[in-house]
Amino acid sequence: MATVRTEKLPVETSEDVVRVRQAVRAWAVELGFSLVDQTKIVTAASELARNTVVYGGGGTCELESLQADNRRGLRLTFADQGPGIADIEQALKDGFTSGNGLGLGLGGARRLSNEFDIRSQPGAGTWVQIARWK
Amino acid sequence: MSPAGKSSLVDIFDRHEKDVLNAWVDLQLRSASSRRDLIKDDELKEQSSQFLRLVREAVTRAGTDGLDGPAWAPVRDLLASISQSRARQGFTPSETATFVLSLKEPLFARLTETSGDARALAAEVWKATTLLDALGLYTTEVYQKTREQLIAEQQREMLELSTPVVQLWEGVLGLPLIGTLDSARTQVVMENLLQRIVDTGARIAVIDITGVPTVDTLVAQHLLKTVAAARLMGADCIISGIRPQIAQTIVHLGLELNTVATKATLADAFALAMQRVGLTVVRATPRG
Amino acid sequence: MERIPILKMGPFLLVSIQVDMHDRLALTLQDDLTSRIVSDHARGVLIDISALEVVDSFIGRMLGNIAAMSRILDAETVVVGMRPAVAITLVELGMSLSGVRTALNVERAMDMLQAAVATSVAAPGSEPVNGHSTD
Numbered sequence: 001m002a003t004v005r006t007e008k009l010p011v012e013t014s015e016d017v018v019r020v021r022q023a024v025r026a027w028a029v030e031l032g033f034s035l036v037d038q039t040k041i042v043t044a045a046s047e048l049a050r051n052t053v054v055y056g057g058g059g060t061c062e063l064e065s066l067q068a069d070n071r072r073g074l075r076l077t078f079a080d081q082g083p084g085i086a087d088i089e090q091a092l093k094d095g096f097t098s099g100n101g102l103g104l105g106l107g108g109a110r111r112l113s114n115e116f117d118i119r120s121q122p123g124a125g126t127w128v129q130i131a132r133w134k
Numbered sequence: 135m136s137p138a139g140k141s142s143l144v145d146i147f148d149r150h151e152k153d154v155l156n157a158w159v160d161l162q163l164r165s166a167s168s169r170r171d172l173i174k175d176d177e178l179k180e181q182s183s184q185f186l187r188l189v190r191e192a193v194t195r196a197g198t199d200g201l202d203g204p205a206w207a208p209v210r211d212l213l214a215s216i217s218q219s220r221a222r223q224g225f226t227p228s229e230t231a232t233f234v235l236s237l238k239e240p241l242f243a244r245l246t247e248t249s250g251d252a253r254a255l256a257a258e259v260w261k262a263t264t265l266l267d268a269l270g271l272y273t274t275e276v277y278q279k280t281r282e283q284l285i286a287e288q289q290r291e292m293l294e295l296s297t298p299v300v301q302l303w304e305g306v307l308g309l310p311l312i313g314t315l316d317s318a319r320t321q322v323v324m325e326n327l328l329q330r331i332v333d334t335g336a337r338i339a340v341i342d343i344t345g346v347p348t349v350d351t352l353v354a355q356h357l358l359k360t361v362a363a364a365r366l367m368g369a370d371c372i373i374s375g376i377r378p379q380i381a382q383t384i385v386h387l388g389l390e391l392n393t394v395a396t397k398a399t400l401a402d403a404f405a406l407a408m409q410r411v412g413l414t415v416v417r418a419t420p421r422g
Numbered sequence: 423m424e425r426i427p428i429l430k431m432g433p434f435l436l437v438s439i440q441v442d443m444h445d446r447l448a449l450t451l452q453d454d455l456t457s458r459i460v461s462d463h464a465r466g467v468l469i470d471i472s473a474l475e476v477v478d479s480f481i482g483r484m485l486g487n488i489a490a491m492s493r494i495l496d497a498e499t500v501v502v503g504m505r506p507a508v509a510i511t512l513v514e515l516g517m518s519l520s521g522v523r524t525a526l527n528v529e530r531a532m533d534m535l536q537a538a539v540a541t542s543v544a545a546p547g548s549e550p551v552n553g554h555s556t557d
Contacts, residue, residue, distance in 0.1 A: 014444040021442060021476060036325060039476060039507040043515060046478040050445070070279050105463060108515040328506035335526055362518055363509040368502070368526040393520075 001068035010056040010076065011049050020049040020061050024076065027063055031072050033134055041074060041132045043114040047105035048078045048128050056080025066131070075115075075131040085120040094127055143198065144256040146244045147190035155186050157240035165236065167229045172220075181216055181233070188212055201272075209318045213269060221280035230277045234270040238263060290322065297323045299330040299339075306407045307336045308400070312345035320356035321323045324363060331369045338407040340365055342400045344375030351387055361394050370410065372396070374403035426451045435462065435536055438470040448484045455488055459495045460543050466535035467492050470528065472503025482517040489522040497524065498538040501533040 009020055024045040028038040044062070052059040066073040071088030085091050092107045106128070110116040113130035120126040143350070146154065159182050162168045188209045191406065196205035213234070220230045241262055249255040253345060302308040309327055327339060341357065343349065349357075361371040374397040376384075397403040424447060429436040435458055437451070455467060469485065471477065477485075489499040500523045504512075513520070525531035 014446055018442050018444045025475070036507045036510055037322075039511045040514065042476050043478050043511050046476060046480075047515075050478075050480060070283075108479060111514050111516070112511065325506065332527070333504060333531075337526070337530075349545045359510075363506070363511045366509040366512060366514060366519060366524055367504045367506065368524040368530065383463060 001066055004065045004067050006062060006064045008060055008062045010058075011052045011061050012082075014050075014053060017046060017049040017053060019073060021046050023063060024074070027074055028132075031064070031065060031074055031134055033074070033132070037132060037134070040112040041076070044109040044132075045076055045131055047109045048076070048130070051105050051126075051128075052078050052080045052082075056082035058082075059125075071133050073114075073131050073133040075125070075129065077129045079125065079127045081125040084122045084124050084126055085118075086122045088118060088120060142245055142249060142254070143193050143262060144190070145248065146241065147186070147193065150244050150248075151186060151190060152422065154237075154240050154244055155183055157243070158186070158237050160181055161239060162236055163231070165232070167232045169225055169229055172223050172225060177270045181212075184212060185216075185234075186237075191263075195409070198261045201265070201268050209269070210272065213273050217273045217276035218280045222284060227274050227277050231270045231274050234266055234273055238266055241266075280341065293319050293322045297326065299327055301334060301336075302340065302404060303408065303411075303413070305335065305337045305411050306404070307331065307334060307339045308342065308404075309339060310342045310345065310400075314348070315346060315353045315356060317352075317356070320353075320360070324356075324360045328363055328367060330369060331364060336369055337411055339369055339371045340403045340407055341371055341373050342375040342403070343373060343380070344377070344400065346375075346380075349380045349383055354384065354387070358394065370395070372403045372406055374398070374400045425454060426508055428454060429456075430462055430464070433463070433465040433539060434532075435459065435464045435467045436470070437468070438473070440473045442474075442476070443481065445480055448481055452484055452488055452491075456491050459492055459497050464497050465539045466497055467499040468502060468528065468531050468535065469499065470502045471508075472505070474508060475505070476506070476514070477508050478516060479517060482512060482515075482519060485522055486519055489519075493521075498535055500525050500534050502526075502528055502531045 007023070009023060010016055011020060013052070021042050025042045028041055033041070049061060049132060050120075052061070055081060056078075059078060062077040062079075064075040064077070066075055092110065106118070109128070109130055114133050115131040117129045118127065120128075159179050162182065169179065170178070192206045192209050197201060200206065201210075216233065217230055220233075242259055245255060245258050245262065249258065290329060296363065297309065297311060300308045300310070307327070307330055309323070311323070315323075327341075330336070331339060341360070343357070346353070357373065361373070364371050372395045376396055376398055395403075397406060426437060426439060426441075426447065427442070435455065437455065437499065439451075441447075443451070458464065459467065467488065469488065471485075474481075485501055489501075492499045501519075502525050504524065525534055
């Protein structure tokens with residue numbers, strides 16, 4: 001699997017969340033994703049970007065276009081140095097509120113993606129990676 | 135002694151390219167595998183000429199090693215495009231690979247003529263043969279992948295054909311599902327139905343599952359998602375054709391269908407749909 | 423500060439969301455609509471989202487909130503024109519928006535709003551409603 005192209009965006013404000021949506025849309029279009037698949041990954045990105053701003057205290061989003069076996073993919077990595085998540089399993093369950101209200105975002109992003117990975121610990125920030133393949 | 139991989143091959147291309155090209159094209163046209171029914175002679179000549187030119191440039195730049203490298207990219211790209219088009223046109227894998235492999239004969243003929251030293255000749259022939267074998271195999275790989283893509287496309291087309299959305303009445307669509315519903319198929323079905331709802335401005339969609347043999351949790355979930363998506367767009371769904379066994383399965387699985395209208399038969403569902411859009415059927419001619 | 427414009431048409435308020443909203447803009451819309459329902463004695467709200475290519479959980483919750491709050495204020499809300507790809511994605515996300523009424527297009531939505539208003543009692547002092555039932 002090879003990374004063909006990457007870009008890193010700041011995710012600090014709610015305007016940045018919109019910028020991330022637009023960037024992900026542009027990359028998905030370029031990779032030739034169907035309209036439904038574009039919408040799914042842009043929506044997932046919106047959820048994760050918002051989490052990064054609201055609960056992570058701001059962070060970054062890295063976009064990567066991937067190539068493996070003639071298939072093309074788009075991978076997004078959201079990282080922040082915020083408070084982290086104590087119970088990831090619980091956070092993934094829908095409607096979950098940890099007092100900060102993570103809600104549907106995390107579980108939703110997972111359902112909307114082909115691949116999902118998360119690493120987080122209290123006090124050690126949060127790292128979430130999703131990918132969608134064409 | 136000439137540097138490895140470059141000498142005699144490069145010489146052949148520099149001084150004998152035209153001869154090799156003519157001999158090669160001639161050989162291809164005479165061979166049964168050239169499929170002159172699928173490809174025009176001019177096109178074959180053009181492809182052969184381009185291939186030879188690109189190979190010469192690549193060998194001059196980087197020798198015969200490192201076929202994955204950037205120097206050989208133009209050759210790989212040309213072979214990929216030729217393989218893809220042949221795969222779609224209906225050439226067999228052998229016919230496609232023969233394009234590259236048939237170059238061996240004229241190439242070896244020239245090498246033999248121009249080389250004086252038997253050992254040097256053997257070395258050059260070995261390099262040429264490994265090069266062409268590798269390129270031939272690459273051609274076959276691309277061919278395979280293209281065929282797989284083609285099959286996937288055709289499968290998708292068949293899926294769409296097998297789940298047509300019909301207009302039962304103005305504002306009422308019907309979707310008769312037949313056969314097993316898997317994830318991929320349901321996706322296609324869902325997108326199709328929703329698009330037709332937009333296109334026709336339908337208010338109701340009747341999804342008939344008489345032809346669906348089994349309904350398990352997954353199938354039921356897919357159906358419910360379709361109904362939910364249609365509702366978000368402003369159209370209601372009625373599920374019909376629920377056989378007694380399926381009704382039992384649904385209850386056993388503890389599935390909640392209370393937000394969705396269900397009817398045993400398509401006829402009942404149609405009657406309900408007409409009622410919902412505010413229409414009544416009135417007998418125009420007296421019975422008998 | 424930028425705001426989504428809210429138009430008044432008789433007893434109804436019309437909103438057409440044409441931009442990719444950031445969260446603050448969405449919250450402002452929610453507040454503005456609630457105020458206007460009261461100040462204009464609105465009986466219905468029509469929210470056109472046919473231009474939205476993405477509706478995530480935040481926007482979805484906003485729509486749900488607007489529907490709930492308007493109902494408390496005796497107004498009916500109809501969300502119009504959700505795109506198929508958006509509908510599919512919202513369902514996958516897990517949002518059913520069950521408290522929100524939806525319509526395929528503005529004509530259908532207006533029929534729904536007028537029917538809803540015609541069957542309810544007009545509050546004293548408000549303008550008479552020229553509602554008619556649909557057929």
